[in-house]
Amino acid sequence: MMNRRQFISAAAAGAAMVARIPNVLAQSIDLIIKGGRVIDPSIGLDAIRDIAIAGGRIVGVEPSIAGNAPDVIDARGKIVAPGLIDIHTHAGRGKDGPPLALQDGVTGWIDAGTAGADNIDAVAAVARSSPQIGRLLVNISRKGVMSGTGELHDINLANVDLARGAIARHRDVVVGMKVRMSNDVAEANDLECLRRAQEAAAPFNLPVMIHVGQNYSPMRAILPLLKRGDVVTHMYAPPPNSILDEQGRLFPDVTAARRRGVIFDFGNGVNGHFTWDMVEKAMKQGFWPDTFSTDWSVTSKTTGVVDFPNVMSKFLMFGMSLSQIIACATVAAARVFPAFDDRGTLNVGAPADVAIMELRDGDFQFVDNYKGTRNGKQRLFPITTVLGGKRVARA
Numbered sequence: 498m499m500n501r502r503q504f505i506s507a508a509a510a511g512a513a514m515v516a517r518i519p520n521v522l523a524q525s526i527d528l529i530i531k532g533g534r535v536i537d538p539s540i541g542l543d544a545i546r547d548i549a550i551a552g553g554r555i556v557g558v559e560p561s562i563a564g565n566a567p568d569v570i571d572a573r574g575k576i577v578a579p580g581l582i583d584i585h586t587h588a589g590r591g592k593d594g595p596p597l598a599l600q601d602g603v604t605g606w607i608d609a610g611t612a613g614a615d616n617i618d619a620v621a622a623v624a625r626s627s628p629q630i631g632r633l634l635v636n637i638s639r640k641g642v643m644s645g646t647g648e649l650h651d652i653n654l655a656n657v658d659l660a661r662g663a664i665a666r667h668r669d670v671v672v673g674m675k676v677r678m679s680n681d682v683a684e685a686n687d688l689e690c691l692r693r694a695q696e697a698a699a700p701f702n703l704p705v706m707i708h709v710g711q712n713y714s715p716m717r718a719i720l721p722l723l724k725r726g727d728v729v730t731h732m733y734a735p736p737p738n739s740i741l742d743e744q745g746r747l748f749p750d751v752t753a754a755r756r757r758g759v760i761f762d763f764g765n766g767v768n769g770h771f772t773w774d775m776v777e778k779a780m781k782q783g784f785w786p787d788t789f790s791t792d793w794s795v796t797s798k799t800t801g802v803v804d805f806p807n808v809m810s811k812f813l814m815f816g817m818s819l820s821q822i823i824a825c826a827t828v829a830a831a832r833v834f835p836a837f838d839d840r841g842t843l844n845v846g847a848p849a850d851v852a853i854m855e856l857r858d859g860d861f862q863f864v865d866n867y868k869g870t871r872n873g874k875q876r877l878f879p880i881t882t883v884l885g886g887k888r889v890a891r892a
């Protein structure tokens with residue numbers, strides 16, 4: 498218990514803080530984002546707020562922040578969320594990728610296995626020159642995906658020593674390994690390729706992301722090879738060998754994998770990665786995504802991906818709330834890779850990466866990877882991105 502004197506002194510200090518903060522802000526604020534509906538699941542916030550930014554960081558999230566700033570964004574009628582983090586992209590394919598993704602509100606990206614040991618240097622260079630944080634997963638096939646499909650038909654391309662060399666060479670940007678497990682990529686080599694990816698990652702304590710869908714092996718054979726923190730992308734890929742049995746029920750192995758810390762990621766993509774039927778059946782059984790991702794590349798505008806906010810919007814149709822959707826694309830994604838551990842939040846002190854979006858009402862058609870369509874009543878559109886406290890110019 499405080500005595501009376503301590504109490505008075507603490508109260509006085511509190512009063513001084515309240516008075517002082519606005520003065521400090523008034524001198525140094527670089528940018529104010531005014532009047533938006535701020536949805537930040539990392540701090541359980543969904544309310545109309547002003548956000549003050551100084552020195553590249555969030556310095557205030559308040560009902561009203563007075564004062565002048567060199568730049569003010571009028572966010573009234575808009576959704577203000579932490580910068581989006583997309584954990585499965587191919588943004589590292591070329592220098593033009595990252596700035597394009599930034600326009601969509603993506604302030605952090607993972608290139609998931611575009612390159613393997615033979616061609617990772619170019620992708621690492623793109624990550625290093627990216628305006629926002631870009632990180633890489635090394636494909637266990639030394640050729641990566643750039644040689645087309647089938648990078649694991651020859652098991653000798655899954656070379657552990659070369660993969661470890663690639664990680665060691667690019668320790669600043671490499672955050673894990675990637676294995677594409679589909680039959681058309683790996684055939685019966687799938688499990689051995691995954692074992693080799695784990696072997697390559699182990700000395701560095703890194704996670705492995707697997708791309709599943711129409712695998713040679715069933716999920717019950719694949720999942721035991723995953724450790725806590727590993728990621729299954731394309732979680733709603735249709736059969737053969739999906740997460741559902743022939744009656745459409747989730748395999749117990751799948752829920753068990755989630756319980757022990759395996760992450761299940763949406764991974765929109767273009768071909769073979771999801772059907773609305775799979776999404777609906779799995780979601781009805783409570784198997785929602787941990788994270789969303791686009792499997793994005795510079796050509797995605799003209800595919801069913803369009804942009805990350807469009808991919809997020811698909812789940813509004815299945816009963817996820819806006820705040821749950823934003824969580825999957827921000828704080829939940831940030832937790833998967835330690836490179837993002839100060840991101841995915843608008844908490845005071847965090848780097849000021851912000852995605853300003855608009856939730857429009859209307860009749861929107863969303864497509865799966867098999868030309869299936871579903872109509873939704875709402876869709877998020879990217880409006881303005883703030884990166885490191887600065888408004889990103891529209892392209």
Ligand SMILES: [Zn+2]
Pocket residue numbers: 585586587609792
């Ligand atoms: Zn991919």
